[in-house]
Amino acid sequence: MYFLSICKIIQNILINRLYVNIPPMGIKIIILLIISFGLDARPISYSGGSTIMSFSDNIKDSLYYHYSPSYKYSVGIENIRDKYFDDNYSYVRFTYLLNRKNTENSQRNLYLQSGISSKGFNEFFYGMHGDWETRRLFVGFGLKETKRKIHDYSEQYYQIGVAPYLGDYGDLHTWIMIKAKENSLENKWSTYPVLKFFKGNVLMEFGYSKKTEWDVHLMYRF
Amino acid sequence: MKKILLLLVFTSMTWGEPPHDHMHHSHEGHLHEELVDGKKLEVDPERFDKFIMDLKDSQIAVVNVKGMVCDFCARGIEKTFKKDTNVKKIDVDLSKGKVLIAYNVAYEIIFDDIKEKILINGQNAIDMQVINL
Secondary structure, eight states: OHHHHHHHHHHHHHHHTSOOOOOHHHHHHHHHHHHTOOOOOOOOOSTTEEEEEEEEOSSEEEEEEEEEEETTEEEEEEEEEETTTTEEEEEEEEEEEEEEEEOSSOEEEEEEEEEEETTEEEEEEEEEEEEEEOSSEEEEEEEEEEEOSSOOEEEEEEEEEEOSSOOOTTSOEEEEEEEEEEETTTTEEEEEEEEEEEETTEEEEEEEETTTEEEEEEEEEO | OHHHHHHHHHHHHHSSOOGGGGOOOOOTTOOOSBOTTSOBOOOOHHHHHHHHTTOOSEEEEEEEEESOOOHHHHHHHHHHHHTOTTEEEEEEETTTTEEEEEEETTSOOOHHHHHHHHHTTTOEEEEEEEEEO
């Protein structure tokens, strides 16, 4: 039921916003693929804005909804399928914009993120991620500590990107990026290319590494 | 890892400035080709002509915005202004960092209201020029 509702939402986005008509079975396949992969980005929307995002990597699949009462923070719920420990649980999440610097040609952000697990108050995560971007360049990083009864672990990533062309407002925008990530469970770094596309309220990121396989992130803001 | 996180939190407290610290001049109700400090307001003439093509009895607020570097981040600006029934039309010019807002000619444009609407999206409006059609 939950999955079918998500499929319906995504289908509406594609039809109404991107004017692309994909049959229901095609949508289900796309969603299954997307939920199997993922990344992290834009954790806070504008005041009153909501965001639904699906992402995963080699250790988890996630579906995350958040609402931003202000551009400075967001609250949300994230449902996780933990691939590494073969477990399912949810987080109540809070993200806070610690610092933002706007200039005429750039924006820099630093976010604090945290979440408490449905498994109990002694299972949680906290971390920080940040980015700096112009219309042409992007630099980002993320650090995260997760506390679990089974095993604590940490994750980190660093990302740089360039926009091959500068699109106008409403155009399809494209970023070519390089991402390096590591987690203490596997204790190995992987560096791989990432492609990011966005148009209107829809954003998609795809990354692939031989070591960690796919990273894909889908996001819709409304 | 914990040390790095703590260091970043403390560094960020002293870094940067809050987004609303960038306000300079209000030019509401005036038609200026230059701001009071001599700085020219750059509006793409072709884009401006296209924007006003179907507008009558209107005034255009040309707002200079800091931090508007990405389409995805500027979406909220368009949404916020479209909710305002006094707004006839809006255009976001990412290349010049400008937002063009068309109001009815009788409406009193208040720069502080515009600044607030842009700030709730996380960007800073720094200057405004009003052009009567």
